[in-house]
Amino acid sequence: MTHRNQIRLAHYKDVGTLVEARGDRVFVNDRLDRQALGLGWLLTTWSGEVLLGSMYVWLEDAEEAELREKLPGCRCSPGSRCPRTIEAAASAPS
Known part of the structure; x- marks a missing residue:
């Protein structure tokens, strides 16, 4: 099978x-x-x-400082490309 x-x-x-x-x-x-x-x-x-x-x-966010430095905008700040930020922006009332 x-x-x-x-x-x-x-x-x-x-x-x-x-x-x-x-x-x-x-x-x-x-x-x-x-x-x-x-x-x-x-x-x-x-x-x-x-x-x-x-x-x-x-x-x-990446735990390792070396990775965070190579991932611009991945501090989950407004406008970043972090998945949590993108999800929050998508679910925010317009």
């Missing part, structure tokens, strides 16, 4: 499978908690019930 691959946001019910694949429960729980706060997305790829992979899309 073949399965169509599916990409979706991770859920807390996926913790066991993600920890088994990544070997780091603290990381998985941290990313799920950040996702719940709207600070990022923990994306997973599945083939049926089999986890093929995962990645985290970081929506917060």
